[in-house]
Amino acid sequence: MRIVYLNGDYVPRTAAKISVFDRGLLFSDAVYEVVSVIDGRLIDMERHVTRLERSLGELSINAFADWSGIARKLVAKNGLQEGLVYLQVSRGVMEDRDYRWPAPGTAPTIFAFAQSRDLIENPLAGRGMRIITRPDLRWQRCDIKTTQLLYASLMKMEAVAAGVDDVWMTEGDLVTEGTSQNAHIITRDGVLISHQLDRAILPGVTRIEALAQAKAMGLAVEERAFSIDEAKQAAEAFISSSTLLIMPVVEIDGHQIGDGRPGNLTGRIRQAYIAAVHAGPSIRG
Known part of the structure; x- marks a missing residue:
């Protein structure tokens, strides 16, 4: 029961x-x-x-x-x-x-x-997510985690209709975040870029640990908005959320990211996150 x-x-x-x-x-x-x-x-x-x-x-x-x-x-x-x-x-x-x-x-x-729900053994981790972009038409206090989720639900269904996994929302040509995830890219120079914390995005809890693990691996981290074109030209892309953990993105608007397979650095960040979850009290409640 x-x-x-x-x-x-x-x-x-x-x-x-x-x-x-x-x-x-x-x-x-x-x-x-x-x-x-x-x-x-x-x-x-x-x-x-x-x-x-x-x-x-x-x-x-x-x-x-x-x-x-x-x-x-x-x-x-x-x-x-x-x-x-x-x-x-x-x-x-x-x-x-x-x-x-x-x-x-x-x-x-x-x-x-x-x-x-299966969180760790998620098949998306093996194949990567396919993403489309759409305008971010939500209210302007996305930093507050309210139940105003109608637009996010509409975008989830638009992704279903397009035969992809989810949507990244944009203001102009800049990516804000996913429908229920924070969005990140890793440049060809090995720099992880994640939207800065402001009213345009939710301050993701998993995002905190993802950035910490990336820094521990020696990656440079820039907290700023990135453009759709930057994302398409990136070596890797991924999302972070409490239910998807760290999940690779392999396609944006039909454009292949990197070689079209989950990136090595993304995989290392995901595995480091999962290892931290299993091993220590630092991120366990």
Whole structure:
């Protein structure tokens, strides 16, 4: 029986009910986190908590809980060995629908669930991802991890229709990020380029470790926006996210990246990340 968390209780998924007047439903007035689980352990939980609390603060949602404790109990209660824990916090329930949010003191809605998924043995790691680019038409606070994901969902389905794996979004000719991942390239001179942290992208938790592993390997790292043309001319490209970890990109808009196979440096970064996950407490929750 799948157990979920809702407002202080751990209940079967069929017993979890949320009001139709919840602002998360009516206005996407909510934030969320997705934490990967490997070997039955939460990965990078502290960083996820830090980002969650920042998102809550940016939206002035007053919510406090033992976020790590909730996630750990869900892993245990569901016997999860590999997959993810999804955690969402909305501003709470309104008496009636109104754009203006309720007065301070309204109780937030907090729910979470565990979900099984293969993270390490993902076939994409062997063949690499094929990407297309599309204009980034999301709202301009992409640094806040809100549940406003309609445009990302539309782009995911556009990728499906095009027969590729995902979309990288662009402002003009500059890549911002993927639909649910940070985007990176490695130049022919061995420089890893990743978009700087600003309001255009989400500050990815896995991105932090990916850049750290690259630096440990001796790669130079530049945090700046890169163009579509730079990406097409790169030696390698890859994405980072909590559910895909480090994943190579081998094609952008039909253009082959490098020799069209997952890059060696990307593979080394991925393996170093996975080894760190298995071995030490530094990125485990």
